[in-house]
Amino acid sequence: MLKANPNYLKLPGSYLFSTIAKKVAAYKEANPDRTVISLGIGDVTQPLPPSVIKALHGAVDEMASKEAFKGYAPDLGYDFLRNAIAENDYKKRGCDIAADEIFVSDGAKSDSGNIQEIFDEGCRIAVCDPVYPVYVDSNVMAGRTGTYDEKTERWSDVIYMPCTADNNFVPDFPEEAPDIIYICSPNNPTGTAMAKSDLQKWVDYANEHKSVIIYDAAYESYISEEDVPHSVYECDGARTCAIEIHSFSKNAGFTGTRLGYTVVPRDLKDADGVQLHGLWARRHGTKFNGAPYIQQKAGAAVYTAEGQAEIRTLVSYYMENAKTIRDALVSAGYTVYGGVNAPYIWLKTPDGKKSWDFFDHMLEDANVVGTPGSGFGPSGEGYFRLTAFGTHENTAEAVARIKRL
Numbered sequence: 001m002l003k004a005n006p007n008y009l010k011l012p013g014s015y016l017f018s019t020i021a022k023k024v025a026a027y028k029e030a031n032p033d034r035t036v037i038s039l040g041i042g043d044v045t046q047p048l049p050p051s052v053i054k055a056l057h058g059a060v061d062e063m064a065s066k067e068a069f070k071g072y073a074p075d076l077g078y079d080f081l082r083n084a085i086a087e088n089d090y091k092k093r094g095c096d097i098a099a100d101e102i103f104v105s106d107g108a109k110s111d112s113g114n115i116q117e118i119f120d121e122g123c124r125i126a127v128c129d130p131v132y133p134v135y136v137d138s139n140v141m142a143g144r145t146g147t148y149d150e151k152t153e154r155w156s157d158v159i160y161m162p163c164t165a166d167n168n169f170v171p172d173f174p175e176e177a178p179d180i181i182y183i184c185s186p187n188n189p190t191g192t193a194m195a196k197s198d199l200q201k202w203v204d205y206a207n208e209h210k211s212v213i214i215y216d217a218a219y220e221s222y223i224s225e226e227d228v229p230h231s232v233y234e235c236d237g238a239r240t241c242a243i244e245i246h247s248f249s250k251n252a253g254f255t256g257t258r259l260g261y262t263v264v265p266r267d268l269k270d271a272d273g274v275q276l277h278g279l280w281a282r283r284h285g286t287k288f289n290g291a292p293y294i295q296q297k298a299g300a301a302v303y304t305a306e307g308q309a310e311i312r313t314l315v316s317y318y319m320e321n322a323k324t325i326r327d328a329l330v331s332a333g334y335t336v337y338g339g340v341n342a343p344y345i346w347l348k349t350p351d352g353k354k355s356w357d358f359f360d361h362m363l364e365d366a367n368v369v370g371t372p373g374s375g376f377g378p379s380g381e382g383y384f385r386l387t388a389f390g391t392h393e394n395t396a397e398a399v400a401r402i403k404r405l
Ligand code: MLT
Pocket: 040, 041, 042, 043, 109, 188
């Protein structure tokens, strides 16, 4: 008898950003005269850097030539890109990561959703709360999260680690040791970042408890403070306990172009000594035919001297927005976090308003779209996220509208 995967049927509602998109589309249809500004989903607004565009054109021309044409890409990635990543993102930072420990993919979202497949269904996951919804939802799909309680908005088998102003957005160690620990720093959605000393404690904890840290470093290029690590492998002992996920979307504008990578060190093993590197390679080989050559050439251009200078300009552009939003909200009396090492501002809703009520208020009265904090988990209730990925003009207009509320 044909039956749908029952794990999927457990998922409440649609994916957070699809729900928001539907609400905004309905509002726009009912109010065609209003100009709605989106500071909701963290999607970039600036064009791809010139050296990336040049590399894309060059790669397209190669594909048009009989000599240079490429068919299937190697499923783990082309050496030219894996070597550039190993050199620039790791060796230059003093991290011991080899090119063949880097798996090129079509993006960090896919990798952060798929990586759970290489672990046993019985593994217990711990997530920071609030959390990027992909980590939890993908584990729900895998049948690892137990039952959902609509009242508390929690899954029975997930360990939630609150990250709030009270603990300076650094999770406390849970009572029960998890098998898989998701950490995103700089953090989506709170826009805060962990200091190296705090991350080192988590690496030590994971090694001691034989857990694995899945470290999402998608926002590392936004780090401005010295004591914030750009990679988990800056911490001693991370090779035996951490997987790291990276994106080209936020630093180089690849949200629509798609490229990312994941690092699985060869020293990382399960309790029986099974190398997780081999399992992830097996998964890539079976389910993935490699990121397109054209995108990988574009990714390699990011690591050239010009590419690096251009992405610094892009990051500065968005971080100016972060400052605009932070300064305006603070002067309007809001309590705000983030926006220093990340392109997200996390604000406390005024008068204890529920996150979704504040979302409606912002949409209807300021025509500004943000993301309700409760969409990221129970500890996000009473908070709201704004992204710095807008244009300068829209960001300035959005904050002016918010200040008039
Ligand atoms: C977000 O808005 O949280 C991001 O766009 C998520 C993502 O990168 O998938």
